[in-house]
Amino acid sequence: MGDGFDLVQENTRHIAFHGSMSCKTGLDWSIIRSLAIFGDRPKSLAHAVCPDQLRMLRVLDLEDVTFLITQKDFDRIALLCHLKYLSIGYSSSIYSLPRSIGKLQGLQTLNMLRTYIAALPSEISKLQCLHTLRCIGQFPYDNFSLNHPMKCITNTICLPKVFTPLVSRDDRAKQIAELHMATKSCWSESFGVKVPKGIGKLRDLQVLEYVDIRRTSSRAIKELGQLSKLRKLGVITKGSTKEKCKILYAAIEKLSSLQSLYVNAALLSDIETLECLDSISSPPPLLRTLGLNGSLEEMPNWIEQLTHLKKFYLLGSKLKEGKTMLILGALPNLMVLYLYGNAYLGEKLVFKTGAFPNLRTLRIYELAQLREMRFEDGSSPLLEKIEISCCRLESGIIGIIHLPRLKEISLEYKSKVARLGQLEGEVNTHPNRPVLRMDSDRRDHDLGAEAEGSSIEVQTADPVPDAEGSVTVAVEATDPLPEQEGESSQSQVITLTTNDRSVTPYMAA
Secondary structure (H helix, E strand, O other): OOOOOOOOHHOOOOEEEEOOEEEEOOOOHHHOOOOEEOOOOHHHHHOOOHHHEEEOOOEHHHEEEEEOEEEEHHHOOHHHHOEEEEEEEEOOOOOOOHHHHHOOOOEEEEEEEEEEEOOHHHHHOOOOOOOOEEEEOOOOOOOOOOOOOOHHHHHHHOOHHOOOOOOOOHHHHEEEEEEHHHHHOOOOOOOOOOOOOOOHOOOOOOOEEEEEEEOOOOHHHHHHHHHHOOOEEEEOOOOOHHHHHHHHHHHHHOOOOOOEEEEEOEOOOEEEEHHHHHHHHOOOOOEEEEEEEEEEOOOOOHHOOOOOOOOEEEEEEOEEOHHHHHHHHHOOOOOOEEEEOOOEEOOEEEEEEOOOOOOEEEEEEEEOOEEEEEEEOHHHHHOEEEEEEEEEEEEEOHHHHOOOOOOOOEOOOEEEEOHHHHHHHHHHHHOOOEEEOOOHHHHHHOOOOOOOOOOOOOOOOOOOOOOOOEEEEEEEEOOOOOOOOOOOOOOEEEEEOOOOOOOOOOOOO
């Protein structure tokens, strides 16, 4: 809808605003059924995001707005009594779900992304039609983090300044919202929310993200097991007691419809254990996506039972050599494997004959002790893509000739490989003609014929993008590249860099 767009009023039921647009002709808001806003606040809604006239609205999508949605805006949400879909994005200063939310009896989807909400009200249990409930809090704190006590004290002392003209309206709203979040959560460093007792009444709920287990009562955690239709669950266990974790995992065992599970026991560089996962004996049988962020050391035995698992994301797991690759390689339907932030502590990552029969994508990031990747004949017959970041492979990547479906190898941020010239030669002679991508100058990735033993420094468990934000762009070469000493003169790609690169860890797919 463009600036000053003429509307055919009688046919208008669904509106999408792009930017601060206005209508030349009058619009009967009472007949509008869906409203999506992208970018700036429309002039037609200058005074309120939820005007009284929108009482027949079914869909309200504010996920991609760039103007600030305030708590005052949101407190009027209960006026939209026919609402079925509500999505609030990153640009908000909302710190509380009003208790009147319980009046939205027809609400099916509630997305609250990067708001300052620390806890859900008990009235949420009245939304019997709710299918999707996503609440992701702001993290980390900008002004009141206990990890930066001096800044927190200074901002607290200077709080009266927030109410003066020296601070903009938007900054004032955000600081007040952050203070609300901090006090309500007791300065919890978590992007999850506390869910109330009665959550088990939402029997039609299919998606629930993200529950802060530490601040949620044991009774409410136990009620999660009553959500028999739940397909996707995300929980934050950092700071939780073993007793609460065991209650959680007992509840998860009852979720027979669960297909996606994400358990996070780590925030930034502070990684806690996931050892209580061993208490699970019968995992959800239909699980297809699993993300575990926290220390394991040994792979839980029940992982072997996940015969339907397609995507497995491991972060900070500290898994040892031995049965780790045996268990992973035996998963018959595994298609995507991510190993992030020292998820694996072995020096060799060996893909043995017959293992990983369905693997398509392998992504490794910041495995500080890894020195060698080896693919044996008959391993990973369907593997198409290998991505490597922040690793130093002093013994190189061996055996790609045994990967008949290979399409791409990406050497990304701070990835170094021994005998890169030999790898390039194997890529060039590979019958499937895969692409070798490098996100910077080839010399930055080459360790030479034989590298000295060393290690790279690991500062956090979270992926850290290049300071320049580079991204790989591969261009197929029509002419041979200049020959370099000891290397093939035929290369299948030229690598360039741009300034639009980011590395993002798994968030429950």
